[in-house]
Structure formats: structure tokens, C-alpha cells
Amino acid sequence: MKKIFTLCVLCLAGLMNPLLAQQNLKNPDEFLGYTLGTRFTPHHRVVQYFEYLAENSNKVQLQPYGTTYEQRPLMLAFVSSPENLARLESIRQNNLRRAGVLEGRVEAEEPVALVWLSYNVHGNESVSTEASMAVMHDLVEARNENVEEWLQNVVVIIDPAVNPDGRDRYVNWYNSVVGEQYNAQPEAREHQEPWPGGRPNHYLFDLNRDWAWQTQRESRQRMQVYNQWLPHIHADFHEQGVEEPYYFAPAAEPYHQYITEWQREFQTTIGLNNTRYFDESGWLYFTRERFDLLYPSYGDTYPTFNGAIGMTYEQGGSGRAGLGIITSENDTLTLTDRILHHYTTSMSTIEATANNQQEVIRNFESFFRTSSQRPPGKYLSYLVPAQNAPDKRQALKEFLDLHQIQYAEAAATRTYRGWSYADGRESSFRTNAGDLVISARQPKAVLVQVLMDPTTQVSDSVTYDITAWSLPYVFGLEAYAAAEPIATRPASDSKAYALNISAEKPYAYVLPWQSLEDTRFLAELMRLGIKVRYSLEPFTTNGRQYGRGSLIITRTGNQHLGERFDFLVKESASNWERPLQAVGTGFVAEGKDFGSSSIRYIDAPKVAVLSGEGVSSLSFGEVWHFFDQQIGYPATVLGTNYLDRVDINKFDVLILPGGSYSGTITSDVHEQLIGWVRAGGKLILMGDAVNAFAGRDGLNIERKKAAAEEEKEGEENMEERLKVYANSEREAISNYNAGSIYRVTLDPTHPLAFGYDQEYFSLKTDADSYHYLKGGWNVGTIRSENALVSGFVGQQAQERLANTLVFGVEEKGQGEVIYMVDNPLFRAFWHSGKLFFANAVFFVGQ
Numbered sequence: 001m002k003k004i005f006t007l008c009v010l011c012l013a014g015l016m017n018p019l020l021a022q023q024n025l026k027n028p029d030e031f032l033g034y035t036l037g038t039r040f041t042p043h044h045r046v047v048q049y050f051e052y053l054a055e056n057s058n059k060v061q062l063q064p065y066g067t068t069y070e071q072r073p074l075m076l077a078f079v080s081s082p083e084n085l086a087r088l089e090s091i092r093q094n095n096l097r098r099a100g101v102l103e104g105r106v107e108a109e110e111p112v113a114l115v116w117l118s119y120n121v122h123g124n125e126s127v128s129t130e131a132s133m134a135v136m137h138d139l140v141e142a143r144n145e146n147v148e149e150w151l152q153n154v155v156v157i158i159d160p161a162v163n164p165d166g167r168d169r170y171v172n173w174y175n176s177v178v179g180e181q182y183n184a185q186p187e188a189r190e191h192q193e194p195w196p197g198g199r200p201n202h203y204l205f206d207l208n209r210d211w212a213w214q215t216q217r218e219s220r221q222r223m224q225v226y227n228q229w230l231p232h233i234h235a236d237f238h239e240q241g242v243e244e245p246y247y248f249a250p251a252a253e254p255y256h257q258y259i260t261e262w263q264r265e266f267q268t269t270i271g272l273n274n275t276r277y278f279d280e281s282g283w284l285y286f287t288r289e290r291f292d293l294l295y296p297s298y299g300d301t302y303p304t305f306n307g308a309i310g311m312t313y314e315q316g317g318s319g320r321a322g323l324g325i326i327t328s329e330n331d332t333l334t335l336t337d338r339i340l341h342h343y344t345t346s347m348s349t350i351e352a353t354a355n356n357q358q359e360v361i362r363n364f365e366s367f368f369r370t371s372s373q374r375p376p377g378k379y380l381s382y383l384v385p386a387q388n389a390p391d392k393r394q395a396l397k398e399f400l401d402l403h404q405i406q407y408a409e410a411a412a413t414r415t416y417r418g419w420s421y422a423d424g425r426e427s428s429f430r431t432n433a434g435d436l437v438i439s440a441r442q443p444k445a446v447l448v449q450v451l452m453d454p455t456t457q458v459s460d461s462v463t464y465d466i467t468a469w470s471l472p473y474v475f476g477l478e479a480y481a482a483a484e485p486i487a488t489r490p491a492s493d494s495k496a497y498a499l500n501i502s503a504e505k506p507y508a509y510v511l512p513w514q515s516l517e518d519t520r521f522l523a524e525l526m527r528l529g530i531k532v533r534y535s536l537e538p539f540t541t542n543g544r545q546y547g548r549g550s551l552i553i554t555r556t557g558n559q560h561l562g563e564r565f566d567f568l569v570k571e572s573a574s575n576w577e578r579p580l581q582a583v584g585t586g587f588v589a590e591g592k593d594f595g596s597s598s599i600r601y602i603d604a605p606k607v608a609v610l611s612g613e614g615v616s617s618l619s620f621g622e623v624w625h626f627f628d629q630q631i632g633y634p635a636t637v638l639g640t641n642y643l644d645r646v647d648i649n650k651f652d653v654l655i656l657p658g659g660s661y662s663g664t665i666t667s668d669v670h671e672q673l674i675g676w677v678r679a680g681g682k683l684i685l686m687g688d689a690v691n692a693f694a695g696r697d698g699l700n701i702e703r704k705k706a707a708a709e710e711e712k713e714g715e716e717n718m719e720e721r722l723k724v725y726a727n728s729e730r731e732a733i734s735n736y737n738a739g740s741i742y743r744v745t746l747d748p749t750h751p752l753a754f755g756y757d758q759e760y761f762s763l764k765t766d767a768d769s770y771h772y773l774k775g776g777w778n779v780g781t782i783r784s785e786n787a788l789v790s791g792f793v794g795q796q797a798q799e800r801l802a803n804t805l806v807f808g809v810e811e812k813g814q815g816e817v818i819y820m821v822d823n824p825l826f827r828a829f830w831h832s833g834k835l836f837f838a839n840a841v842f843f844v845g846q
Contacts, residue, residue: 028049042175046161060077070165078157087109099307112153113232115350122200124169130335150351163201163218206618235349236311238315242318245285248287294464295464307364315338367446379481382472407436409437413432420480424454454470473789501570507555514547515835516834517577519631520630524632534552535548540588553569600846658689660692681815682840683818705769737794742806743788752836753807762822762833763830
């Protein structure tokens with residue numbers, strides 16, 4: 001193989017004139033000491049190569065933008081002509097002025113297109129970082145006779161590794177198991193990546209589902225910079241299965257209805273440019289299949305809703321491919337092949353943009369100007385009344401701030417007519433001073449409507465991800481959408497937090513139980529060794545009403561803290577800005593006094609979480625992240641490979657995240673767990689972990705089928721055998737629920753639902769259904785087929801989900817089994833569900 005890999009790459013791709021080759025800068029082969037594609041490169045060496053190029057070229061500027069959870073550096077490389085880099089800040093500000101997110105007139109200078117290339121968001125899709133080094137070198141060295149011209153017209157922004165933690169997890173594992181020569185046999189150890197795999201980040205989150213929600217550190221840091229630039233083109237580089245050829249735009253249906261014709265057309269323009277090089281080389285590829293543009297938190301859709309041409313590029317391979325693997329067609333797919341394909345689409349994307357630079361910039365500006373003046377959707381205003389819980393409103397404001405979405409306050413009291421999110425219908429509503437108003441007439445108009453609209457139009461029911469995500473449901477807010485403007489005034493500054501407690505040594509401190517912030521406060525108190533109680537019944541004291549679950553921190557029981565008791569409680573309240581109140585007596589005006597049996601002591605639970613083979617790494621990561629990052633409460637992680645040897649009597653709570661437990665929950669383990677529950681343990685089953693216990697001895701949870709399915713089992717209709725093969729995928733979606741929002745009826749008197757009202761809007765991500773519990777507490781239930789609020793659900797799935805359990809508690813002996821059919825921690829963004837999980841851990845059974 002030739003040592004100078006990039007020379008070979010460019011010749012094959014038809015993108016360079018080898019007579020122009022110069023050797024002023026080391027190519028990746030020379031710098032790394034091995035030919036690109038013959039081994040995987042650790043992240044620190046990739047960083048070193050980028051730093052080397054920046055130090056030795058006037059066409060590169062590096063910008064560190066943060067670190068990962070494991071402290072690996074995150075960075076961007078800006079590549080353009082020296083003249084463009086000298087005015088880089090001016091280019092950035094002018095671009096934001098074109099979008100309308102920065103005030104001021106666009107300066108009269110030659111406009112430059114911005115192309116952002118994101119590599120390796122999925123860690124074990126590791127080829128793209130390797131390709132990024134080849135792309136960087138050949139842009140800087142200008143081996144292509146046209147590259148100099150491209151860099152006059154574009155600034156290329158390269159993120160070589162969006163997910164370095166996941167990538168190094170894969171690279172370090174693979175390099176540790178591969179021999180001197182790789183083994184291409186698919187059965188070889190190097191093609192069997194162990195749990196949890198390198199795809200997710202440190203907390204096992206899929207960063208390509210986190211663009212909008214920004215629950216992860218890497219996402220928040222990256223998106224802060226992204227919104228400071230708002231590029232015109234964004235390409236997100238991935239890998240798919242070994243047997244798949246290459247995928248590039250145009251995307252598959254469904255397209256979100258607010259995507260413009262220009263955005264549709266220009267991704268096709270780029271796609272056709274890609275086809276030139278792929279056709280010349282005889283490489284297989286496909287377009288317009290599988291990868292749609294609907295869910296707003298992908299690396300193609302989020303940029304699209306922010307005015308860019310957002311695209312996904314998928315190379316066959318992924319973590320299974322290694323350095324080389326034999327495919328079913330008896331060909332060997334090599335890392336070298338994979339690098340070459342991603343390199344080619346990278347350069348082709350830059351080329352297509354540079355050749356259409358004026359048109360790209362003109363349509364980018366038009367996207368923001370047109371949508372801010374004439375938003376594409378029906379609703380022009382979204383109202384969030386001030387009577388919503390302050391924590392929930394604040395969480396929404398902070399989310400809007402992340403995205404540079406403007407909001408204001410209602411200017412006057414007036415009656416409007418619009419869509420009620422709670423009622424699911426048109427109704428009258430009244431604005432009042434202090435109500436939050438989000439107008440669609442603003443630069444981020446499209447993103448506002450995508451995120452706020454009550455429902456999403458799905459043009460094709462075969463879709464890749466969830467189909468419902470409206471923010472009022474995400475945050476659990478009463479809200480309304482109006483088809484007319486609502487008069488506003490500037491939003492007032494939030495009042496500075498002040499803990500107004502004058503009593504030096506009150507009888508007790510009390511706090512209503514309403515939000516995740518209250519859970520964080522409780523977790524901190526427990527870490528400090530402060531004993532806390534909660535109320536099973538509402539009560540009134542000091543002229544204030546407190547609902548079920550309200551926290552009561554009495555001096556009695558905390559004497560061991562001495563003089564530090566009051567200081568620690570107040571300091572913790574200040575840390576989380578809790579509206580803590582002091583009371584001078586245990587006697588209440590209404591309800592149960594503080595010495596009543598209805599006031600329960602919260603024994604700080606010892607929590608264990610199951611991980612390992614059989615457990616969904618994503619579901620486990622959501623639980624791990626909740627304890628470690630969201631509330632700061634200790635949880636012990638156990639492995640499925642040694643669960644049968646664990647003394648679970650050391651733990652009060654055992655959480656089984658979603659997964660397939662057929663090989664883990666054997667009859668012996670099942671019997672052991674049920675015995676532990678009867679002795680006082682609390683078993684929390686999440687998502688499809690519930691299925692591992694359905695119908696088994698000792699429990700009353702049972703799966704449910706749709707009536708049509710039961711009829712088929714009873715008497716077969718011969719016509720059912722006459723199916724058309726081409727319709728197989730679409731017929732399957734009758735049982736499909738990709739992700740939709742359901743209205744759930746609650747029993748708010750049960751500790752599992754403390755802090756909630758009579759209804760909750762749940763994100764349901766599958767069609768698994770279970771009968772109401774017999775002899776248990778059916779705390780959250782779907783009562784009818786009409787409970788679907790938003791999103792696509794197949795007909796049989798809708799029938800099956802009617803009259804089913806969502807959240808339930810089954811008491812066994814001295815313990816409980818808690819069923820969470822819907823995962824309230826899904827991707828950490830469904831904020832309205834997190835209190836259920838906190839209740840399950842801290843309240844139920846206490």
C-alpha cells in the first residue's frame with residue numbers, strides 16, 4: 001500500500017491533480033507513523049495532529065470548546081483562506097445578522113458560506129475521525145487545484161470527534177484484541193464488541209439524539225458554539241451495518257412539514273455531486289430511504305430547523321467491522337475503504353457548497369427573514385400561564401435560552417381562543433400579567449413551532465424515531481397555542497432568590513413536593529445525614545397549604561447535628577433555591593399533625609442498579625445519569641454476570657432498567673428477588689424489564705393483546721394468508737408505536753404519584769401493554785383508545801394500549817414491586833416524568 005494515503009485517496013476520488021502535490025506538511029501517515037486505515041487512532045493523537053496542522057499553516061485556527069465527562073478535549077478546526085481567517089469574527093457576526101439573531105446591518109463584504117462537518121458522534125462508528133484527518137490535511141495542503149478557490153468561498157468547520165469518550169472506549173478495546181494482522185472472519189473476537197459498546201458517551205447517552213435536549217455535557221458545550229455560528233451546511237458522519245452500502249442525502253420521508261423547498265432541493269444538489277464520485281468509482285450507495293427528517297434532536301434535523309442544509313452520511317461498517325471484515329457477498333470491507341468513502345463525501349460537500357456559495361447564503365438569509373415574518377405553522381403565539389409551578393416555568397425558560405429563542409410576558413388581561421394542551425381541543429383562555437408568551441414571529445420561528453406545536457404532521461408513518469415531543473408536555477406545563485399574536489411586554493427579570501426565615505430555631509422546616517429540584521434538595525439533606533419526613537396527607541400550617549409528599553424536617557430526630565442543624569438545612573435550601581418555610585409548632589390548622597402516623601420518616605435508601613449484558617445500555621445510562629448527575633445520590637452499579645452471587649439484602653432498592661432479561665432472570669434469580677421483596681426490598685422494573693416478570697409466579701403483572709390479535713388466535717381468516725410482500729413493512733406498523741404522547745389518569749393519593757394532579761402526559765415509546773394489576777395499586781393508567789394525544793401509533797397498537805397499566809405498585813410481604821411500563825427518564829429530557837422515579841425510590845414503601 002502506498003505510504004501517502006491521502007494521495008491515493010484523492011486520485012481514486014477524482015478530486016485532485018497529483019502534479020500539484022506538495023510535501024510541506026506531514027500527512028496523517030507521516031505524522032502518526034502508520035498508514036491511515038491500518039489501525040485506529042486514539043483521540044489524543046488526533047488532537048495532536050490537528051494542533052500540528054494549526055501550528056504550521058495559516059489556513060487553520062483551532063478553538064477548544066470544552067471537555068468530555070472523562071476530561072478529553074473537544075475542539076473545532078476552522079479551515080479557510082488566510083484572508084477569511086483574518087476576518088473570521090466579522091464573518092461570524094455578519095452571518096448572525098443575516099439570521100436576525102444579532103442586531104445590526106450586514107457589513108458590505110464578500111459573503112462566505114459556512115460548512116460544518118461533525119465526525120464520530122457515535123464512538124464505535126469510528127471511521128469518520130480517521131477520515132477527518134485526511135480531509136484536514138488535503139484542505140490545508142491544497143492538493144486539489146480547486147481547493148484554493150473553495151476556501152475563498154467557504155469556511156470549513158471540522159469537529160473531528162463529537163464523542164471522544166465513546167470513541168476511545170471502542171478504539172482502546174479494539175486495539176487490545178486485534179493481532180498483528182486483523183482477522184476478517186465475522187466470528188472473530190475483534191468483531192464482537194462487548195457491552196456497553198463505544199456508541200454512547202460516558203453516561204451511555206446517544207449524543208445524536210441530544211441536539212435539541214442538551215442533557216449531556218458534550219452537547220451543551222457544542223451547541224453553545226454552534227448557535228454562535230449557525231452554519232449554512234451541516235453534515236453528520238455515521239456508520240451503519242456491515243452489509244449496508246453508503247447512504248447520503250436526499251433524505252427519506254417523512255420530512256417535517258416546515259422544511260423548505262430550497263432545503264429539499266439543495267440537499268439533492270449535494271447528493272448529486274456525491275453521486276458523480278461514487279459512480280466514477282463504482283461504489284454502491286442509496287438515497288431517500290430509512291433516514292428521515294422529522295425528530296428535531298438529530299444532527300441533520302436540528303441544523304435544518306435552524307436554517308441549514310442538514311444531512312446524515314452513513315458508511316457501512318460500524319463497531320463490528322474493525323480493520324476489515326468479510327461481508328455476506330464474500331467481499332472484505334476494510335477501514336481504508338470506509339475512510340475513502342467518508343473522505344469523498346466530505347470533500348464533495350465542500351465543493352458543492354463553494355460552487356453555489358451565493359445561492360446558499362441568499363437562501364439561508366431568506367429562511368430566517370421569511371419565517372420570522374410569516375411563520376410556516378398555524379400558531380403564532382404560545383402562552384404558559386404564570387400559575388404553573390415556578391420550577392417548571394424556569395426549566396422551560398432555561399431551555400429556550402439554550403436555543404436563543406425569545407420570550408416575553410403578556411402585556412394585558414384579555415381573552416383569546418386557541419389550543420389547550422391539557423384538554424386537547426380548542427378553547428377560550430385568558431392572559432394575565434406575568435404569563436409567559438413565546439411568539440413565532442422571531443428569527444428562530446421554525447424551531448419554535450417545531451418544538452411547541454401540539455402535534456406533528458407525519459407524512460409517512462414509517463419513521464426512524466419518536467413522533468411527539470411538544471414542550472408543554474415535556475415540562476408538564478399548562479399551556480395554550482393561539483393562531484393570532486398575543487400582545488406582550490419585555491419579560492421581567494426573575495426575582496433574586498432569598499430564604500426568608502426569621503426564626504432561629506423553629507420546630508420544623510417544611511417544603512412542598514413539586515419538582516426535580518425538590519428531589520435534589522432531599523438528596524443533599526440525606527447525604528448530610530439529616531433526617532427527613534414526608535406527609536401522606538395534605539395539611540395547612542402558617543396559613544399555607546401543602547400537598548401530599550411535602551417534606552418535613554423536624555428538629556426532633558436531628559439532635560445529633562447540634563447547632564449545625566439549622567445552618568445545614570438553610571444552606572441546602574439556598575443551594576437549590578427552595579422556598580423553605582419554618583414553623584413553630586407541630587400542630588397544623590388542617591390535616592395531620594407532625595407526630596401523626598401519616599407523617600412518614602424517609603429512611604435513606606441503599607440503591608442498586610443493574611447493568612451489563614442483557615440490559616439496554618441507553619436505559620441503564622439514563623438511570624445512572626439521574627443519580628450521579630441530576631440529583632447527586634449514591635447508587636451501586638451491579639453486573640448481570642454476577643447478580644446471582646450478590647447479597648442483595650445489603651440493598652433496599654434494586655432497579656432493573658429496560659432490557660432483555662431472558663438469560664439473566666432465571667428461575668433461581670427470580671425466586672431470589674421475590675424472596676428479597678417479601679423481606680422488605682423494593683424492585684423497580686422499567687420499560688421492557690417489566691416483560692421479564694410478566695406472567696411469572698408470585699406476581700400479578702400480565703401482558704395484554706389487542707382484540708384483533710385474540711380473534712386471529714381463535715379463528716384464522718384464510719384471507720390473512722394472502723399478503724402482498726411489498727406491503728410487509730407497512731402492515732407491520734399496525735402494531736407499531738415509535739414514540740407518542742398519551743393521556744394517563746393518575747391516583748394522586750398514592751405516594752408514587754405525589755406531586756402530580758389527576759392527569760399526566762406520558763411519552764410512550766413502544767406498544768407493550770399490560771392489564772390493570774389485580775390486587776395491586778394501578779397508579780397510572782390509560783383508560784381508553786382516545787387517550788392518544790400526539791404522535792403516530794398503529795391501529796392495533798392503539799387498541800392494545802387502551803385500558804392498560806402505565807405505573808403500578810404490587811405489594812409483596814413487606815416489600816413492593818414497582819412497574820414503570822413507560823420510562824420516565826427517557827433520554828433525560830422528559831422532565832415531567834422524573835418525579836415519578838424519585839417517588840419510587842424515596843417514598844413508596846416508606
